Amino acid sequence: MIRKERAILALEDGTVYRGYAFGHRGETVGEVVFNTSMTGYQEIMTDPSYNGQIVTITYPHVGNYGVAIYDMESNKPYVRGFISREFSGEYSNHRAQQSLEAFMQQYGVVSIQGIDTRALVRRLRSGGVVKGVIAHRSFTHPEDPYGEFTPAEEQVYVQRARDHQDIDGHDMTREVTTALPYAFPTLRHGKRVVLMDFGIKHTIIERLAEVGIEPIVVPAHTTPAQIMALQPHGLFLSNGPGDPAPLEYAHRTAWELMGLLPTFGICLGHQILGLAAGGKTFKMKFGHRGGNQPVKNLLTGNVEITSQNHGYAVDIESIPDGAFVATHVNLNDGTLEGMAHSRYPVFSVQYHPEASPGPHDSRYLFDRFIEEIDAFDGADGSPVVKAVAGRLGV
């Protein structure tokens, strides 16, 4: 189609990208980021870590294989908006149950297509992430959806982007964590592990269950006492959206439980462990979002291709007393990708070993977690503590 309903993406820096409307007709605002995965748009949309963000998919065709219920990472899309060079109207795949556009309309996801997404990514790469607004012409001018926005109208959206609250310094997990603890009737065997939900992805729960864990998911604000009352064999800190720094309640919980339970953290959970140990996190210029990030495991020397989605990172040097040591680094930029406690069976990774979307190279971490749990009551001590001491000379 040559003529399409108009839409714009207005950034807080004043840049306006003129494109075409897709998905739910309306208006949306959020932090604009990009993801370089070539597959997995549905998993990305439904990953609660994207709460508050408008995601640009760098691969220019999105929607080709439709949407399937099995690919949900949570109960609904959490992205605030979606950007693609071209969304497919038609889809083809035996697993698909509906089109991407129908899915977006069902859940109110406002999207834009037809813009030079590569130019946008280059802008985000050099200038860092920015806030932006997607506005559909048909939403404000239903009588003339093909017409253009006036410069004055565009400026209104630029201002709206500027006025939007920054993600920095705000607790974005409140909107995505579970209100009440829950367990799975079918997963009532194995080692009980409490999963602190900051916006957990379904696949993480599946992977944990797969290695013999009985998961109990609890809200982010659950206290250490409440957690211990569940008599768990281990603690898991989940992924989640936004800035880890303001989540002081979570830092405290993690700090209080440190050493009491074998603990595994992923993404936001990893950052919380770093902060709990007294370290600092910082906001990256444009983060890591994609399925091709090379990570070196310093304990084995192996390189893993990983799935990532984070805008903040832990500064390992800032953790006092060498409590945590680096176990994984990013080969592209040298940032910290994983760490382990030097005395306790506590370890974490910045990336997503559960993938979905992305490569499965790092699934061994779930095995390692169950090994820690199994070893915790034994006399031999923690495998990870030993490995760290052995390989890194700590």
Next chain:
Amino acid sequence: MPKRTDLQTILILGSGPIQIGQAAEFDYSGTQALKALKKEGYRVVLVNSNPATIMTDPDLADATYLEALTPEFVRKVIEKERPDALLPTLGGQTALNLAMELHANGTLAEFGVELIGANAEAIHKGEDREAFQAAMRKIGVETARGKMVHSLEEAVEYQKELGLPVVIRPSFTLGGTGGGIAHTYEDFLRITEGGLRDSPVHSVLLEESILGWKEYELEVMRDHADTVVIITSIENFDPMGVHTGDSITVAPAQTLSDVEYQRLRDQSLAIIREIGVDTGGSNIQFAVNPDNGRVIVIEMNPRVSRSSALASKATGFPIAKIAALLAVGYHLDELPNDITRVTPAAFEPTIDYVVTKIPRFAFEKFPGSSDALGTQMRSVGEVMAIGRTFKESVQKALRSIEADVRGAFAEMGVEELRGLLYGNPRRIEAVLELLRRGEGVQALHDATKIDRWFLSQLQEIVAAERELLDLGPIQSWKYEVWREVKRLGFSDARIGELVGLSELEVRALRKAAKATPVYKTVDTCAAEFEAYTPYHYSTYEWEDEVKATDKPKVVILGSGPNRIGQGVEFDYATVHAVWALQEAGFETIMVNSNPETVSTDYDTADRLYFEPLTFEDVMNIVEHEKPVGVIVQLGGQTPLKLAKKLAEAGAPILGTSPETIHQAEDRASFNALCERLGLPQPRGKVAETPAQALALAAELGFPLMARPSYVLGGRAMRTVHSLEELSAYLSEVYAAVEGQPSILLDQFLEGALELDVDLLCDGKRAVVAGVMEHVEAAGVHSGDSACVLPPVSLSPDLLERVKRDTERLALELGVKGLMNVQWAVKDGVAYILEANPRASRTVPFVSKAVHHPLAKSAARIAVGHTLEQIGFTETPAPNLYAVKEVHLPFLKFAGVLPILGPEMKSTGESMGLDTDPYLAFYRAALGAKSHLPLSGTALLLGEGLDEVAATLEGAGLRVLREQEGDTLPDLLVDVTASPLLRAALERGVPIVSTREGAVWTAKAIAAAQGRELGVRSLQEWQRGAGADASS
């Protein structure tokens, strides 16, 4: 781990003459490997019999052996050069099979040569079907149900279990030679029998049919530390049933969800580990059932492949180079990604565009062979196009292929079009035309099994063709309308067709609306990191990433898709031009659409535009770059035919002017010129209509050589002996060739000796570089004839005269660069046949024979250097005889009689060097995989072969003049064009179909008899050194 220091000398095997299934991509991979290893400080030795390649350029390896890729010759090279290691994974199936033979016969062990990259066990596991299936069972990866059988009886028994259709795959054959899909029991018997015969180990795999499933390929790399990465996924537009080399393919995969893609990735990792490929690239093919997602692995190649070349070009990740570095011990995380510089090669490229590859075929050259595509590869070349969307990408690819059938299809009826939905080279055009007629996606899917997503994308193109007529008059289109139309990939010419304007009118309107393309960068990372590699493609978006530079620039146009008559030799010439102009201080800009080539490697030219070689796409680049000039004369006919239009649009053409090109190609002006210079020509006339052709033929007398004007590779050229033959020819030509070409009729000099002369001219001085004497007589296309340099049967006087006349002609024409002139000598008179003021197919051959890089000199002349400055003022007197022999693809075209004629059919060539011309011929024949016997039986059929018989008998062969029962001889000479030629070809018996060829063959066998043939590198020939030269 850093690189190994225990290795000093590394042997690399090339892939020999270009043939179907093994083409220029191995020149690309070999060249990358040579450059990378040499840069690391290794001494690199190369064996490859193909002189048209860039890898055999004497500057690239430390020692280059233009010898046959046989265990005997490679053993001699090993004995002489004593390499520490052999890297067998970059020269295609030929190199891999040869390495296995050298392993099996103990040569590698004897000389302590280590196989690096892939060891013998891994190669066996990857290549041997049974071993592969067992390995797959072990890791729980499903393969198609099937069984390896070693006899027809065994096959018949197993077929009862499988039913029909059955897929038949012979073991260890190239591009699936001899394989096929049998839908009937009779086909099953026939194909199985053929496959058992063609397989060097006489076994075939019978498999359940997975026809119509979705087909994918993953390009995988592994290092010694067991890091494995996927470079790209590729999805076939044509589903299972069409060989992947013959399929339109798209990168990355388009219709797989992440769950499905990761399943393929997981299996690929497991496979490369289980097969045990130590390092380097492999290619793994999968079939996916579109109804339930069931995955079957089809095969893996434990080596760099055609798909690796495509994957390299599609992503910017240099697979062959990295594979070579991994083979010497580096790990992926120790090697930088050249494109980003700051990130390592241990990653998986992600792309933000769509790549489409379309193969190019040559069925028109093999009348009588069916164009139905199957599991045996038959394409001769390919194009790749990059667009931001599939629609843009596929439309760019379709216009790159230079085989437009839309006009013809527009006139067909719906039923006729539906009849073209079987797998064939034009299927996509039939699909598009049927969509235009309103056929639905579902109906087309049912008929073709092409995925609905691809079909719906094509439907969107067709819908846009209609919609653009509703956007108001084209004169009123604003920038944004233009951008949206152009973003879909429509060319100006196509828009013109739709709205009723010329291409130039559309271009003018578009430019007035400021709708010009921007150029994006291929960067392996979807813009996540800054890219330093100048590899670009056009699209219609709003950010241009190519920053203007102020250095003087030259645009060099490549040769587009390889085809019979226009192959790797033109890539050689254009790459040499790049190198020469870089040395001369210019910024070089390459434009090409062929992913198999060295020219489209991003580190060849200073800037690479991967674009269609059409007027529109090239002119856009010229306007964007503002070069001092454009070189069109080195890339064959494709760029040459753009010259006039580019010049008229204001592009400065460097070197020989478009007027000179026209003067040489236009019959009337060329005849007048020859007359003025007193150059004898065969009597000839130009006919504009069939009726006129018949009248002129009567006037000229028979035999005549007939051909349409402006074609390359002798397309549709034929010798006719009567008015009836001429009429039949004319009706065929007008049916097959686009437009209404005029027909050239020339007196045919039966039995004449042909000469090919290559020359350099700077406008003031002309110097013949080499004169080649054809082995086959006039009537066989020069591209298909063997030839020898210098000539052996010309008198010095005549040779001198030919040289002088060629030089006079070049000066008169005002050639600035290369020219090729063909002569025919009959009864002591040299007649001029044609002159082509451009690089010819023989340029690399002559360059290697006379030790002078002709294409480099041509490029320097184009920018104003003189022959004196270049230091080329005399015809070189080579210290050797160089023979070129050709490789013919007849085996792939069932039922076609393997005889030579005026229509070129060969796909590649070999070179033999020796101080004796007949030994040089012998080496070249072996190099072209024609294994001339030194003992056994020769069967000679036809008249005039007595001398041949005597020579062969003298050489100790038993000569028969008629076939004894059904037994085949060890050598067949048949000048009667009997069906026995085909039978012998299919059974691997060397065949000779011309008398002249037979004479040379016999003399070569006699010369080789009892001789121990030594090996001598090109560098030694060049230095005049090499103690153990053969004779």
